[in-house]
Amino acid sequence: MKELYLYTTRLAMAIMCSGILFSCSSSRVALDGTVNSKLSAKTVIKNHYKNLPEFKTLSGRMRITYQDGDATQSVTVSLRMEKDKVIWISAPLGVVKAYITPERVSFYNKLENEYFDGGYSYFSELLGTSLDFEKIQNLLLGQALYDLREDKYNLSATSGSYLLRPGSERGVLKTEYNMEPKFFMLAFQQIAQPLEARLLQVSYKNYQEISKRMLPEEVGITVIEGDKQNNIQLEYKSLEVNRSLNFPFKIPNGFNEIVLK
Numbered sequence: 001m002k003e004l005y006l007y008t009t010r011l012a013m014a015i016m017c018s019g020i021l022f023s024c025s026s027s028r029v030a031l032d033g034t035v036n037s038k039l040s041a042k043t044v045i046k047n048h049y050k051n052l053p054e055f056k057t058l059s060g061r062m063r064i065t066y067q068d069g070d071a072t073q074s075v076t077v078s079l080r081m082e083k084d085k086v087i088w089i090s091a092p093l094g095v096v097k098a099y100i101t102p103e104r105v106s107f108y109n110k111l112e113n114e115y116f117d118g119g120y121s122y123f124s125e126l127l128g129t130s131l132d133f134e135k136i137q138n139l140l141l142g143q144a145l146y147d148l149r150e151d152k153y154n155l156s157a158t159s160g161s162y163l164l165r166p167g168s169e170r171g172v173l174k175t176e177y178n179m180e181p182k183f184f185m186l187a188f189q190q191i192a193q194p195l196e197a198r199l200l201q202v203s204y205k206n207y208q209e210i211s212k213r214m215l216p217e218e219v220g221i222t223v224i225e226g227d228k229q230n231n232i233q234l235e236y237k238s239l240e241v242n243r244s245l246n247f248p249f250k251i252p253n254g255f256n257e258i259v260l261k
């Protein structure tokens with residue numbers, strides 16, 4: 001378990017990850033719509049953004065399962081988010097805690113008496129793509145890492161989904177997005193760097209309806225670099241929107257600063 005907490009501090013914290021204002025209900029949503037082959041890529045993208053969840057705050061629990069080769073470990077953390085401002089994650093008993101903002105990533109690990117407080121460059125290198133707060137938030141919420149409205153896309157309508165590929169690639173990056181046909185939510189997104197044998201794929205296996213908002217229920221993340229592959233599964237539980245939240249975070253005195261390499 002110690003190794004999983006260490007892993008949580010260095011990847012899962014990024015890649016995320018009576019005070020209720022709305023009465024929240026949760027139900028699994030069947031994504032079994034019918035593909036309309038006459039839709040254009042522009043219309044599919046427009047429908048995707050029209051259905052994205054709007055909220056001020058989001059809270060709940062997130063189970064993180066990490067698989068590296070034959071080893072699999074899991075931990076359940078508390079997740080709080082103020083949209084576009086803060087992502088806060090805390091492992092049981094506050095052993096590991098993270099505070100992520102658009103400006104920086106901060107976390108500490110009580111098991112190792114260490115902390116990190118800095119920018120996104122390490123995590124960008126780890127995932128093989130430029131990473132920032134917006135991309136972490138998008139990944140957690142089932143949104144495209146890159147804004148689909150900024151480029152032109154070619155659309156392929158398959159038997160059960162819409163496949164979007166850009167008309168021109170982002171430099172050395174090759175991207176691909178697959179959307180289900182009922183709510184136009186992401187089924188998976190993929191970013192590849194073929195020259196460096198890197199691949200990031202994020203799949204959204206199920207969605208749930210929370211107070212009329214579509215949010216992921218299960219997220220699968222695969223990171224491949226060369227012959228090394230890491231798999232992370234995220235499972236959201238007990239999600240609630242628009243609660244009054246606080247985000248307590250203070251790096252304990254005497255902890256050693258982590259120098260990420």
